[in-house]
Ligand SMILES: NC(=O)C1=CN([C@@H]2O[C@H](COP(=O)(O)OP(=O)(O)OC[C@H]3O[C@@H](n4cnc5c(N)ncnc54)[C@H](O)[C@@H]3O)[C@@H](O)[C@H]2O)C=CC1
């Protein structure tokens with residue numbers, strides 16, 4: 001025997017009720033022995049409650065009742081529900097007359113919802129030729145007298161159930177009303193929250209059913225509410241214990257009281273979807289294939305009541321008084337937290353009970369206020385509780401760190417001593433984001449990283465395409481979902497919380513959103529985006545001013561833009577202390593040597609105590625390419641310069657390379673990595689641009705490139721035989737002091753020397769250290785170019801995802 005239970009949404013008009021009838025018919029045709037338990041249809045219970053309130057308020061309820069009746073018969077005019085409708089009319093008219101009702105009357109009213117539902121299903125099945133028997137569970141489930149939340153009397157109920165099924169379970173399917181019973185005086189009672197599930201579980205228990213199939217409107221139990229966490233996954237199997245934990249922690253689909261009758265008889269419970277019958281749902285058994293399942297469950301509308309007092313330390317009985325005062329008002333406390341100083345106790349209660357809780361505590365502790373033992377009772381409204389079920393404190397650091405990194409600071413947390421679960425109280429406004437952050441950390445499901453790209457020129461544009469091309473692969477391999485939710489240039493902003501696609505260029509061209517850092521930050525907040533990274537691929541000094549705001553709003557930073565690291569040393573320090581304060585990271589490997597692993601290498605050497613004594617090399621890809629070709633080919637300086645620009649090696653403003661500023665900046669960045677406090681003005685730069693071209697606009701400058709030719713032809717010709725020109729950066733001096741020496745200059749070196757052998761747009765860096773002596777560590781490779789630089793930026797993004 002199987003018990004099939006259908007919830008309200010399953011029984012709604014249209015696809016729901018049609019599928020229910022199909023499912024039952026198929027079972028009957030397959031000769032399965034089944035009994036069916038039904039809830040009231042769709043919103044019937046709420047509607048009946050509303051009509052009752054309206055009648056009690058002596059307002060016009062008739063149109064509401066008519067609408068209710070119309071819905072019930074909408075597609076089934078042939079079904080006779082006159083008995084239930086008459087009953088409702090009489091009950092409501094009485095309540096309207098009196099202007100009041102008792103819980104007993106309410107139970108009688110609500111019971112009609114289940115009676116209508118069971119009768120309707122029975123008659124539809126009968127019309128299809130299926131022998132179905134309307135079963136009023138008031139004749140089966142005997143309860144105590146607690147109207148609204150009655151307790152079944154198991155022995156008497158079992159006897160009646162067994163008797164009924166002995167006579168009515170031949171070829172006939174019993175369609176049983178859920179939720180309702182009757183007391184020993186034959187008065188209608190209801191079983192409280194989750195009552196229909198309870199009825200189904202009791203029947204399963206009494207009849208020794210092989211399985212209870214609970215048909216809902218969802219595919220089963222998920223690792224978190226899929227409406228809030230899009231990456232939530234259906235759990236295939238759960239143990240009864242795990243399901244019980246879930247039920248205790250607010251998973252509305254289950255309730256502890258519905259699990260217990262099943263555990264007693266070891267009856268599997270399968271949660272199924274009426275609207276997706278192919279889905280195998282979630283199976284709950286005593287021995288699931290896999291145990292240790294984790295899930296997140298929430299209590300959304302909660303409040304935190306804080307009782308504080310200096311005189312509470314060591315005082316016995318304070319907590320007992322608190323719970324006694326709350327208990328008298330039937331206020332249940334879901335989480336309790338008390339520090340060892342006993343100066344305060346925090347209690348999480350349902351938001352609707354918060355005011356009553358405060359009143360109760362104020363009364364109870366009135367005299368303690370006078371004696372100044374208690375000085376404050378306050379409420380933090382709008383909090384939510386997230387419970388991580390299946391997790392203990394040994395692995396709590398991962399979600400906790402991720403929350404802090406995402407600027408969600410839990411108001412309090414606690415764990416259960418037995419069983420595995422940790423609960424956190426967070427501001428309700430942060431619930432959505434917190435859930436997604438925790439989910440990404442706890443489950444081996446993709447962690448989502450939300451990226452905003454500023455500047456989509458050569459490097460930025462290439463980076464976006466690289467990310468889009470590899471995102472699926474990275475998600476498969478690393479369980480990291482890279483989601484570019486924003487792209488900005490100086491004028492426009494493209495926003496899409498689900499991530500931009502390959503058509504992003506057209507999308508940003510068509511975007512009507514003006515570029516604004518505030519708009520972008522607000523968008524990220526409104527969409528509860530977690531794990532935020534801002535990528536600066538501009539060369540803008542103005543944009544750098546946004547860094548602090550981005551950091552404060554939870555963004556880690558990645559930058560190919562060198563400006564932030566080369567402004568004043570005060571700015572440099574201030575930025576780092578801001579990063580520390582907000583626990584944010586800033587990575588900029590591509591600032592020197594494009595995609596080459598230079599900054600990391602120097603940082604690690606320096607951190608490990610290795611004394612770096614000198615760094616020298618060809619720092620600029622642009623100038624490397626320019627002088628490599630100019631030195632070895634019969635070609636004019638201006639011609640190679642034009643090709644260098646066309647190759648995308650130069651800065652957005654190519655004069656920055658030729659003025660020597662770009663190399664100067666790189667040198668300064670490395671110096672500061674070594675904790676030197678140099679300023680940009682300390683760099684001795686040999687400017688490659690003839691003086692008369694220095695104050696021209698970029699456009700005018702580019703029209704006068706030929707004027708470089710006589711100067712550099714002469715420089716080239718004046719070299720020694722076999723020598724080549726190289727534009728070299730040199731950091732030297734006593735690098736243990738406050739400042740080092742930084743030179744940037746054009747030199748002539750033998751063609752077969754280390755620097756002389758550099759080819760293409762390669763950079764080369766010689767790192768001299770105490771341990772390596774006069775044989776420096778050499779890092780060499782492409783020092784410029786959109787593809788390698790974008791790859792370096794991409795690397796920084798991935799490093800951040802791992803650090804998180
Ligand atoms: N090209 C290369 O080989 C390397 C470049 N870099 C750095 O990469 C950065 C980008 O270089 P490219 O892509 O070559 O330059 P680009 O000129 O092609 O792109 C820069 C983009 O930033 C945009 N932009 C400017 N101000 C902005 C603002 N306030 N907000 C949003 N967008 C803004 C511009 O409209 C432009 O599209 C530069 O800082 C450069 O120093 C670093 C290493 C190597």
Ligand SMILES: N[C@@H](CC=O)C(=O)O
Nearest residue numbers: 620621622650651784
């Ligand atoms: N213009 C720069 C680009 C990289 O930083 C260079 O050529 O090195």
